[in-house]
Amino acid sequence: MTTFGFIGTGHLGSMLIKKFVETGAIEAEEILASNRRAEKVKRLAEAIGIRPVSNRAVAELSDVIFICVRPLEVRDVLSDVAYLLNSQKLVVSVAGDVSLEKLQSFCPARLARAFPSMASEKLQGVTLLVFGDNTTAEDQRLITGLFHALGQTAEVKEKDFAVLADLTSCAPGYFASPMREFVQAAQRRGISPELAERLVKQTLLGTALLLGDESFAGLIKSVATVGGITEAGVLVIEREAPGMFDQLFQATKARHELVRKKIDGQG
Numbered sequence: 001m002t003t004f005g006f007i008g009t010g011h012l013g014s015m016l017i018k019k020f021v022e023t024g025a026i027e028a029e030e031i032l033a034s035n036r037r038a039e040k041v042k043r044l045a046e047a048i049g050i051r052p053v054s055n056r057a058v059a060e061l062s063d064v065i066f067i068c069v070r071p072l073e074v075r076d077v078l079s080d081v082a083y084l085l086n087s088q089k090l091v092v093s094v095a096g097d098v099s100l101e102k103l104q105s106f107c108p109a110r111l112a113r114a115f116p117s118m119a120s121e122k123l124q125g126v127t128l129l130v131f132g133d134n135t136t137a138e139d140q141r142l143i144t145g146l147f148h149a150l151g152q153t154a155e156v157k158e159k160d161f162a163v164l165a166d167l168t169s170c171a172p173g174y175f176a177s178p179m180r181e182f183v184q185a186a187q188r189r190g191i192s193p194e195l196a197e198r199l200v201k202q203t204l205l206g207t208a209l210l211l212g213d214e215s216f217a218g219l220i221k222s223v224a225t226v227g228g229i230t231e232a233g234v235l236v237i238e239r240e241a242p243g244m245f246d247q248l249f250q251a252t253k254a255r256h257e258l259v260r261k262k263i264d265g266q267g
């Protein structure tokens with residue numbers, strides 16, 4: 001039997017544990033978890049039947065260890081238990097901006113990076129995966145299978161991770177933000193925000209379903225007939241949005257560079 005450990009039961013760590021158990025990808029009895037503030041992991045344990053333990057016990061007793069702390073906390077967490085993380089162990093880090101090379105400098109375990117999205121909570125997210133050279137085909141099959149239970153997976157090149165994380169992990173925020181602007185623009189035209197939000201949310205859900213078997217271009221073509229009303233609106237978006245998305249990628253790149261500099265500064 002494989003034992004799975006989780007260090008960090010914040011937003012992402014607790015979501016992963018809950019969803020792996022709910023989907024049957026991992027049995028609750030196979031999970032050990034720890035968190036800096038122990039009451040947090042104890043609450044989770046009471047709710048779903050996992051075993052709350054210390055970071056050391058997670059590292060010592062688990063075969064696969066998920067590191068679910070923030071990027072600047074990874075070094076201390078791994079360094080503390082590095083003597084337990086030998087090449088018999090598989091460590092899967094979900095921390096953005098901590099490269100495989102950096103992780104390997106902290107511990108000698110077999111390594112992978114996974115970057116899920118909060119959409120995985122609805123079993124519809126995409127998890128980006130990168131596997132270290134020291135992982136086995138069995139490791140890759142196991143981790144891909146686990147995240148497949150929460151939606152889709154995409155094995156990607158580590159150098160593309162940041163841009164792809166914008167498209168997957170950050171994207172729920174990027175989709176919600178212009179929709180809120182859309183609602184506020186309707187409000188400026190006298191529509192109640194509650195009504196506008198309800199209509200936009202439901203239409204967004206329906207649009208997502210249509211996109212299950214249609215490309216963006218195909219859907220635009222079928223809604224925006226030439227010379228029609230929708231086309232007038234689409235032309236405005238096509239004029240304004242390229243600059244906005246280029247700026248978005250520039251802004252997130254600058255933020256990633258800042259975090260990486262801080263991580264490098266940790267030594």
Ligand SMILES: NC(=O)c1ccc[n+]([C@@H]2O[C@H](COP(=O)([O-])OP(=O)(O)OC[C@H]3O[C@@H](n4cnc5c(N)ncnc54)[C@H](OP(=O)(O)O)[C@@H]3O)[C@@H](O)[C@H]2O)c1
Binds near residue numbers: 069076077115118
């Ligand atoms: N949220 C997302 O959508 C998302 C998506 C993809 C990847 N990620 C990655 O997931 C990681 C966690 O993000 P999050 O949103 O879950 O952050 P979070 O809610 O702040 O969770 C981090 C957890 O780590 C715990 N922790 C910190 N230091 C610890 C230590 N030394 N030992 C044990 N536990 C420790 C914290 O405990 P206390 O609260 O008790 O201090 C907290 O519960 C980040 O690296 C992020 O890049 C997040």
